[in-house]
Amino acid sequence: MTVTLTDEQHEFGSAVREFCRREVGSREQRDKLTDCGRQSHSLDLNRRVAALGWAAINVPEEYGGAGGNHVDLCVLLEELARGMAPIPWHGTTLITGGIYNRFAHEELKKAVLARIADGAALAIAMSEPGAGSDVAAMNCRAERTADGWVLNGQKTWCTNAHLADSILLVARTDRGEKKHHGLTMFHVPSDTPGLIIKGIDTMNGEEVNDLYFTDCVLPTDAVVGEVGQGWRQLMAGLDTERLILAAQMLGTAERAFDDCLAFITERTQFGQPVGSFQAVKHRIADLATEIECARLLVYSVAQQADDPSRSTNLSRASSMAKLKATEVSKSMSLEGMQLMGGYGYSTEFDMVHHVRVSLAATIYGGTNEIQREIIGKSYGL
Numbered sequence: 001m002t003v004t005l006t007d008e009q010h011e012f013g014s015a016v017r018e019f020c021r022r023e024v025g026s027r028e029q030r031d032k033l034t035d036c037g038r039q040s041h042s043l044d045l046n047r048r049v050a051a052l053g054w055a056a057i058n059v060p061e062e063y064g065g066a067g068g069n070h071v072d073l074c075v076l077l078e079e080l081a082r083g084m085a086p087i088p089w090h091g092t093t094l095i096t097g098g099i100y101n102r103f104a105h106e107e108l109k110k111a112v113l114a115r116i117a118d119g120a121a122l123a124i125a126m127s128e129p130g131a132g133s134d135v136a137a138m139n140c141r142a143e144r145t146a147d148g149w150v151l152n153g154q155k156t157w158c159t160n161a162h163l164a165d166s167i168l169l170v171a172r173t174d175r176g177e178k179k180h181h182g183l184t185m186f187h188v189p190s191d192t193p194g195l196i197i198k199g200i201d202t203m204n205g206e207e208v209n210d211l212y213f214t215d216c217v218l219p220t221d222a223v224v225g226e227v228g229q230g231w232r233q234l235m236a237g238l239d240t241e242r243l244i245l246a247a248q249m250l251g252t253a254e255r256a257f258d259d260c261l262a263f264i265t266e267r268t269q270f271g272q273p274v275g276s277f278q279a280v281k282h283r284i285a286d287l288a289t290e291i292e293c294a295r296l297l298v299y300s301v302a303q304q305a306d307d308p309s310r311s312t313n314l315s316r317a318s319s320m321a322k323l324k325a326t327e328v329s330k331s332m333s334l335e336g337m338q339l340m341g342g343y344g345y346s347t348e349f350d351m352v353h354h355v356r357v358s359l360a361a362t363i364y365g366g367t368n369e370i371q372r373e374i375i376g377k378s379y380g381l
């Protein structure tokens with residue numbers, strides 16, 4: 001398997017790296033953007049990324065985007081994560097934008113994609129208290145009226161809802177024979193009367209929200225795509241969604257590795273750098289090898305997504321990329337913490353941040369148990 005980036009893609013990666021070094025290279029800069037870590041995502045930084053023409057990296061040019069392919073997308077997200085740019089949820093914006101791009105009517109598509117190019121955040125609400133991994137079991141209802149729809153119910157874990165000016169909602173419009181039937185997507189402005197957005201406390205600052213809908217009225221043209229086709233529309237973007245998450249966690253794994261290596265090279269005990277002890281050196285060798293495997297897999301899947309003739313089973317491959325990159329990031333950051341001793345556990349260093357974001361990434365976007373289910377099923381099991 002070979003993974004070749006073009007000269008332009010190499011140059012793009014260097015430009016993003018340099019941007020991160022300049023804009024968010026220090027803890028002080030990141031603290032300023034995130035209210036000392038209380039906000040996980042900085043819209044201010046998102047807009048600066050947008051001003052460079054990068055935010056809508058994979059949005060078609062006619063809608064204000066850069067028209068990039070899947071490899072370009074991965075280069076951007078990998079480097080932003082490696083540079084610790086505090087816009088981790090730009091991935092959610094791009095995942096949501098992909099659905100508008102494929103299914104929204106022209107006027108809505110134009111408006112929403114232009115917001116991505118401006119650096120805005122988008123949100124998507126699927127999960128409910130009773131419907132997580134089994135998300136098709138959702139109950140949040142949209143009932144048709146003479147001139148539109150009325151929403152009632154609850155969603156949970158909605159990333160970006162407190163920042164976004166609209167939310168892409170998946171709701172039940174019908175009870176079909178199967179739970180996947182009768183689901184429909186809606187464009188819901190965040191200031192819709194009857195919608196309450198309430199933050200959920202997590203280990204990573206403000207990022208996710210509960211949503212409560214009480215008699216929220218939507219116009220007929222709030223439907224995104226086709227009535228009753230919500231499940232099919234969700235499935236259509238899953239490969240890109242998993243790739244986006246994988247590229248981000250590849251970047252986090254690389255940053256955890258860089259931070260750990262810098263520390264163990266400098267830190268001396270028993271008169272020598274701790275990195276020179278064979279036990280430590282071998283763990284670093286294993287972790288570096290794992291990260292390289294994840295990198296090859298992520299870019300191989302990106303190239304398959306760009307050229308489907310190179311792919312035998314993109315769904316399986318994208319699940320593998322999400323599984324591998326998130327697990328590597330988790331083991332790298334946990335091992336990094338151990339190899340840095342007490343300093344890895346201290347919030348003075350960034351390893352604590354890498355552990356937190358890596359743990360979450362094995363859960364959202366379909367837990368890693370669900371990714372294993374998908375991969376297993378693809379072999380007929």
Ligand SMILES: Cc1cc2nc3c(=O)[nH]c(=O)nc-3n(C[C@H](O)[C@H](O)[C@H](O)COP(=O)(O)OP(=O)(O)OC[C@H]3O[C@@H](n4cnc5c(N)ncnc54)[C@H](O)[C@@H]3O)c2cc1C
Nearest residue numbers: 124125126127132133157158159360363364365366367369
């Ligand atoms: C930080 C964060 C951001 C998120 N952002 C969003 C968002 O923007 N929009 C949105 O809609 N949702 C979002 N989610 C929700 C996320 O997609 C769900 O948390 C995830 O799908 C798991 O659902 P659950 O938490 O209800 O866990 P459950 O489904 O209850 O699972 C509990 C455990 O059981 C395991 N399990 C469940 N079913 C199986 C099975 N068949 N086989 C083996 N093991 C199984 C799971 O892997 C897990 O370990 C987010 C979650 C987090 C933590």
